[in-house]
Amino acid sequence: MPPKTTDITDDEDLEPVTDETAVSARRVVATYATDADECRMLLSMLGIAPVENA
Structure with missing residues (x-):
């Protein structure tokens, strides 16, 4: 089923998650x-x- 047009967002509309949220999400994944x-x-x-060290 194709997505609804209201489900499509621009990348500009997205805000980065906080470090605390990202750490918690990484643990769950x-x-x-x-x-x-x-x-x-x-x-x-x-x-x-996570960002890889170069």
């Missing part, structure tokens, strides 16, 4: 992910992937 690859994928999809 890590708890329920079946493996490390799934965890990385889900974190990336949610936009809360």
Whole structure:
């Protein structure tokens, strides 16, 4: 089923989550992910992937 036009938002309308919220969300995702690859994928999809050190 295609999304409703009211469900579509511009990236400009989105605000970044707080660090505390991102940390909590990462913990939940890590708890329920079946493996490390799934965890990385889900974190990336949610936009809360940790920043890699270069």
